[in-house]
């Protein structure tokens with residue numbers, strides 16, 4: 325029930341123009357964008373650092389570049405400012421790839437935590453960490469007018485004129501009883517992954533022994549009695565930290581991430597799998613003999629949980645036909661990458677590509693919760709079907725959603741209108757001025773490892 329806790333007895337901590345719930349890649353870009361437009365903006369997160377999945381779990385932004393023989397850079401604006409700051413600190417490189425999810429921007433996630441801090445604070449965003457959203461306050465017309473958060477000082481209320489749900493799990497929408505699709509409700513939910521970093525890897529030896537291809541062969545031929553790998557695939561890739569490899573290999577299936585007991589089991593299973601992989605690479609893979617796990621993800625990575633039903637739902641057909649929309653606020657060329665468990669328990673990731681060399685448009689309406697004027701939804705919980713989400717979930721796109729919604733929220737205050745009545749052409753003009761990409765560029769991108777600067 326919304327308002328179970330919200331009451332006049334709870335002290336008001338702050339009153340702001342725009343409140344962003346969740347400081348993941350989408351939320352941070354939303355807050356920065358809103359503040360850049362002059363709105364008094366606050367962002368809250370339950371953790372002690374910003375970045376969400378980008379810093380707690382991962383190390384590579386996908387979605388900046390289209391896959392294929394002549395990649396194009398299709399993300400810009402605030403996401404570029406993020407990568408520029410990483411580049412300035414020598415904490416990123418491009419990881420060229422023709423297919424897969426395309427070329428990645430691989431970074432040091434701890435430097436990224438600091439980059440998020442600085443970008444938020446220097447743009448005037450009020451950052452409040454260790455703050456958990458637990459309730460919503462609504463007026464008699466059903467409009468959200470505030471939230472209740474659990475802070476270090478106890479329960480507090482935060483009042484705002486506009487709200488952006490960037491919680492990944494659509495927590496604010498769920499509390500406000502706004503309709504969401506739960507992962508697994510219609511299509512099988514994507515699997516979960518605990519990532520881990522191996523330190524003291526001898527990459528020279530690894531590459532001399534055949535590198536990535538050799539690793540795939542070793543995995544395919546593994547003695548499962550000795551090394552019960554949960555799957556015989558996975559990415560072990562170098563990071564901008566000497567001797568350090570990041571992995572996306574663990575796979576935990578059939579979990580409801582909104583159920584604490586199931587999520588606890590998944591965390592335990594994920595860690596256990598990580599150490600099975602560690603033993604395997606140390607014993608079987610040249611270059612990893614003296615390596616060990618030097619860090620596990622802060623928590624298991626959840627690919628999908630809840631997605632809101634918005635003013636428009638992006639569909640598989642939209643992605644696969646490279647559909648265009650008049651109210652586009654970002655574009656995407658990433659394939660559908662649906663991590664599933666196969667029949668024999670083995671990996672069965674399903675890939676489907678956007679027509680070669682093309683992108684689809686993502687309409688502004690996918691970022692507005694249905695029939696709401698005060699609420700935008702960005703990132704992992706935006707309005708899309710399972711398949712469309714499996715394409716449009718890369719961080720190049722979640723950051724682009726954030727910058728569009730943050731800008732729209734601030735504009736709605738300037739224009740004294742609701743989310744649905746913001747001038748879309750005005751929004752698109754402002755986004756282009758910021759550097760956002762709203763259509764396929766003509767110029768091919770430079771995807772060489774040090775090519776970032778050439779694309780700016």
Ligand SMILES: Cc1cc2nc3c(=O)[nH]c(=O)nc-3n(C[C@H](O)[C@H](O)[C@H](O)COP(=O)(O)OP(=O)(O)OC[C@H]3O[C@@H](n4cnc5c(N)ncnc54)[C@H](O)[C@@H]3O)c2cc1C
Pocket residue numbers: 345346347348349350351368369370371374375376377378381382383384385386387455456457458490491492493495516517518572625626627702703704705717718719720722
């Ligand atoms: C295992 C895995 C591998 C992936 N691989 C890649 C990859 O290599 N490259 C890529 O580009 N994309 C990848 N993705 C997808 C991408 O990482 C996500 O779609 C994206 O990071 C989601 O960003 P977000 O900001 O929407 O959500 P999140 O990053 O999940 O951020 C949500 C934030 O909200 C906060 N929050 C949640 N609830 C509350 C609450 N009640 N109160 C306060 N704060 C709250 C959380 O703490 C978190 O910081 C992967 C995803 C997973 C899970």
